[in-house]
Amino acid sequence: xxxxxxxxxxxxxxxxxxxxxxxxxxxxxxxxxxxxxxxxxxxxxxxxxxxxxxxxxxxxxxxxxxxxxxxxxxxxxxxxxxxxxxxxxxxxxx
Numbered sequence: 001x002x003x004x005x006x007x008x009x010x011x012x013x014x015x016x017x018x019x020x021x022x023x024x025x026x027x028x029x030x031x032x033x034x035x036x037x038x039x040x041x042x043x044x045x046x047x048x049x050x051x052x053x054x055x056x057x058x059x060x061x062x063x064x065x066x067x068x069x070x071x072x073x074x075x076x077x078x079x080x081x082x083x084x085x086x087x088x089x090x091x092x093x094x
Contacts, residue, residue, distance in 0.1 A: 003032045005064040006072045008053035016053040020064060021072060023079040036062035047076060047083040 002023045008016040020037075022029035026047075033039045033049050037059060043049055051059055060066050067075070076082045 002075075003029060003059075003064045004067050004072050004075060005051060005056065005059050006067060006069040008051070008056050009069075010050075012050075018051045018053070018056050018059075019069070019072060020049045020051045020059060021047065021076045021081070023075040023081065026081065032062070032064070047081055 003020065004023060005018050005020045008018040010017040010019070020029070020033065022032070026044075029049070030041060030044070034041070037049075037051065037055055039049055039051070039055075073082070
């Protein structure tokens with residue numbers, strides 16, 4: 001399993017957020033989020049989930065690998081799972 005989470009440093013709506021991705025598949029990511037974090041599928045941001053700071057430790061305890069944001073992005077791109085950001089994307093921490 002290769003679910004990755006970066007440090008919660010992304011401010012949005014008065015909170016800090018992390019990005020949670022898989023460098024294997026979106027299916028792996030969705031399964032992890034549903035089973036371990038209870039974040040609804042509708043919160044999926046095209047190639048990642050935004051995870052509030054208070055769930056960061058929960059995600060790591062459940063098996064997410066903590067990495068820096070540059071490593072997270074490099075591994076997501078390396079797996080071919082990075083979606084380009086375009087206009088009209090939901091306003092959220094990225």
